[in-house]
Amino acid sequence: MYDFNNVIKRQNTKSEKWDTLDSLKSIPFTVADTDFAVATPIMEAIIDRVAHPILGYTVLEDSFYNSIINFCQRRYNINFKKNMLFITPGVMVGVGIAIDAWTKEGDGIIIQTPVYTPFFKVIEKNKRKLIRNPLKLVNGKFMIDFDDLEEGMKTAKAFLLCNPHNPTGRVFTKEELEKIVELAKKYSVLLISDEIHSDIIYSGQKHLSISSINDYAKSNSITMIAPSKTFNIPGLATSVAIIPDKKLRYTFFSKLKALGLHEGNAFGVIALEAAYTKCDNWLDELIIYLEENRDYVLKYIKDNIPRINISSPEGTFLMWLDFSSYGDHNKIQEALIKNNVILTDGLIYGSEGLGYFRLNIGCPISTLTEGLLRINSAVKELIND
Ligand SMILES: Cc1ncc(COP(=O)(O)O)c(C=O)c1O
Numbered sequence: 001m002y003d004f005n006n007v008i009k010r011q012n013t014k015s016e017k018w019d020t021l022d023s024l025k026s027i028p029f030t031v032a033d034t035d036f037a038v039a040t041p042i043m044e045a046i047i048d049r050v051a052h053p054i055l056g057y058t059v060l061e062d063s064f065y066n067s068i069i070n071f072c073q074r075r076y077n078i079n080f081k082k083n084m085l086f087i088t089p090g091v092m093v094g095v096g097i098a099i100d101a102w103t104k105e106g107d108g109i110i111i112q113t114p115v116y117t118p119f120f121k122v123i124e125k126n127k128r129k130l131i132r133n134p135l136k137l138v139n140g141k142f143m144i145d146f147d148d149l150e151e152g153m154k155t156a157k158a159f160l161l162c163n164p165h166n167p168t169g170r171v172f173t174k175e176e177l178e179k180i181v182e183l184a185k186k187y188s189v190l191l192i193s194d195e196i197h198s199d200i201i202y203s204g205q206k207h208l209s210i211s212s213i214n215d216y217a218k219s220n221s222i223t224m225i226a227p228s229k230t231f232n233i234p235g236l237a238t239s240v241a242i243i244p245d246k247k248l249r250y251t252f253f254s255k256l257k258a259l260g261l262h263e264g265n266a267f268g269v270i271a272l273e274a275a276y277t278k279c280d281n282w283l284d285e286l287i288i289y290l291e292e293n294r295d296y297v298l299k300y301i302k303d304n305i306p307r308i309n310i311s312s313p314e315g316t317f318l319m320w321l322d323f324s325s326y327g328d329h330n331k332i333q334e335a336l337i338k339n340n341v342i343l344t345d346g347l348i349y350g351s352e353g354l355g356y357f358r359l360n361i362g363c364p365i366s367t368l369t370e371g372l373l374r375i376n377s378a379v380k381e382l383i384n385d
Helices: 040-050 062-076 091-102 118-124 146-155 174-186 215-219 246-258 266-278 280-304 329-338 365-384
Strands: 027-029 085-088 108-111 129-132 136-138 141-143 156-162 190-194 221-225 239-242 318-322 341-345 356-360
Touching: 027 365, 040 266, 062 085, 062 266, 085 091, 085 246, 091 118, 091 156, 091 190, 091 221, 091 239, 091 246, 108 118, 108 146, 118 129, 118 156, 129 146, 146 156, 146 174, 156 174, 174 190, 174 215, 215 221, 280 318, 280 365, 329 341, 329 356, 329 365, 341 365
Parallel strands: 027 341, 108 129, 108 156, 156 190, 190 221
Antiparallel strands: 085 239, 136 141, 221 239, 318 356, 341 356
């Protein structure tokens, strides 16, 4: 049994989440890393490496590639070959390179809003055209509007999928992925699939990589995965691009190399290998812990703050809370801050985020309990206002 209940002080570690707070009294449930200790085999591998006084360039040995291939085989029953895999210093780097390599200025790229903020930026900063396919809330669940998606596909060059979806926590089903691929094939659209959250999947759900749907998806996609969210090592900036098609991977790798981004960093490489080979039990227990956190939040809110609407996440350690019944967005934000509970402002995920705030549940239950009490106090103030 791993101790995910252990509260670890993160201040003064240059933590983006904990060292940027305006008040030391605040608890942040924001940036998508977790407050859990990294699994022992990963720490041992890093400590072992640090013990050597030279931190030179790092070679990617077969054991590195095999760890990725076997992890994907073991956990997702998908098979990749070594030559399809590329290390990148972050998932968004891989997404940016794919956009740069495979599309040109003015080309349309579809995203499903509300969605992870850098998705907007990577399209706009590369001077591509943003095409929105907003998810629709149907009976409390965020669903794809396929008619709207088809309209978008007609003029799009690429589709940037987020699966599992940040911030809604949707894990798209086989049928949904099949429909996406069918449309992509019909309109010759490339699939850029960010699957960074794919390891955190709750009971009754199954993650399917889009590349496994059929031959079109396989030959027209890049899938980005990483041990970063799962094993809480995003600071090591190490992720993996999977590109089964020979032509696509040639253009991708040429760009990656031209920018000098094709090398791994010493700690990221060994941490990835340890994570993917020695931490399955840790991961299985993490998922159980996070699912309990999710259920705890759902029950607490149902029993105590039923005016907040939540669509239960099927994966990810993120929950998308609808506070809109409390009125003005800024006033809600102010009340949360005043009560020292910091959630991510839903508006950074697009205009669909009005009235929403994202809660990161990747923390010990005691931290989450305190956060919920503070949210409750904040909304009570709004009612009494
Ligand atoms: C969907 C999604 N993609 C990418 C990232 C960032 O990944 P990286 O730091 O590897 O670029 C995040 C981080 O929150 C994310 O939620």
